[in-house]
Amino acid sequence: MAESTATEQVIIGALSPSRAGDFMTCPLLYRFRVIDRLPERPSQAAVRGTVVHSVLERLYDLPAADRTVQAALGLLEPQWLRLLEGEPDYAEMFADDEERARWLGEARTMLERYFTLEDPSRLEPAERELYVEAVLDSGLLLRGYIDRVDVAPTGDVRVVDYKTGTAPRRDFEAKALFQMKFYALVLWRLNGTVPRLLQLIYLGNGEVVRYEPDEADLRATERKVGALWQAIERSLTTGEWRARPSRLCDWCDHQALCPEFGGTPPPLPERRPGDTMAGSRRRRAATDEL
Numbered sequence: 001m002a003e004s005t006a007t008e009q010v011i012i013g014a015l016s017p018s019r020a021g022d023f024m025t026c027p028l029l030y031r032f033r034v035i036d037r038l039p040e041r042p043s044q045a046a047v048r049g050t051v052v053h054s055v056l057e058r059l060y061d062l063p064a065a066d067r068t069v070q071a072a073l074g075l076l077e078p079q080w081l082r083l084l085e086g087e088p089d090y091a092e093m094f095a096d097d098e099e100r101a102r103w104l105g106e107a108r109t110m111l112e113r114y115f116t117l118e119d120p121s122r123l124e125p126a127e128r129e130l131y132v133e134a135v136l137d138s139g140l141l142l143r144g145y146i147d148r149v150d151v152a153p154t155g156d157v158r159v160v161d162y163k164t165g166t167a168p169r170r171d172f173e174a175k176a177l178f179q180m181k182f183y184a185l186v187l188w189r190l191n192g193t194v195p196r197l198l199q200l201i202y203l204g205n206g207e208v209v210r211y212e213p214d215e216a217d218l219r220a221t222e223r224k225v226g227a228l229w230q231a232i233e234r235s236l237t238t239g240e241w242r243a244r245p246s247r248l249c250d251w252c253d254h255q256a257l258c259p260e261f262g263g264t265p266p267p268l269p270e271r272r273p274g275d276t277m278a279g280s281r282r283r284r285a286a287t288d289e290l
């Protein structure tokens with residue numbers, strides 16, 4: 001499956017599953033991230049997710065017989081150092097060497113757990129870290145990164161996502177399933193085929209969640225995404241971005257600016273959800289779906 005980009009069309013806006021999830025969680029959080037583009041401190045959990053994802057991506061560069069747990073663990077430190085080279089600020093996440101060693105140890109445990117859930121020597125992914133985008137009839141561009149796509153000899157497509165996050169289980173799972181249906185919708189729009197299976201691999205606790213989508217599911221997802229975009233458009237017009245407190249506030253970097261915590265948001269910049277053009281691919285960030 002080749003990397004896919006949207007064809008030329010008038011585009012009214014762009015959404016990824018993570019930013020759509022932000023708006024559903026809290027419109028003000030969406031505003032802070034997309035309109036104000038406020039910087040966020042890297043969290044240990046998000047960066048660990050990035051490192052584990054890159055190890056699992058690289059693992060499949062190796063010949064099938066060499067994809068052992070030792071090989072995966074051997075990739076961990078080099079991938080962490082490679083990431084650190086590009087983002088030197090990540091070093092400041094740790095109070096000391098002991099804390100960093102503990103963090104790497106947790107990543108190691110996740111990789112070991114991965115081998116209890118799948119046997120990578122028996123898999124040949126069609127795609128890894130696949131950037132996809134598709135424009136809906138409404139002109140809304142949907143885009144995102146899919147961790148892995150497997151294609152069976154029958155042509156059946158399986159979409160696989162690795163989860164390493166530590167958000168509250170219920171919020172996390174609802175977001176994750178929405179994200180998978182979002183990807184299935186993009187693939188359906190691109191290839192005309194509904195993926196056979198959506199598979200979430202939870203490396204934090206060793207669970208695998210499987211879901212078989214159908215066309216009705218994906219149409220419902222398209223309606224949901226369309227309604228979400230209309231709500232974003234309303235906020236853009238009125239300038240009202242409602243704070244919606246939840247347990248996820250514990251993970252929010254913007255409490256000091258949030259009215260729910262006694263803060264005042266900065267003046268709204270003259271900016272719409274910025275990069276709305278098709279083909280404007282960017283590097284996957286630690287705040288993206290992991």
Ligand code: SF4
Binds near residue numbers: 244254259
């Ligand atoms: S602290 Fe909570 S309510 Fe405030 S912006 Fe962040 S997520 Fe929204």
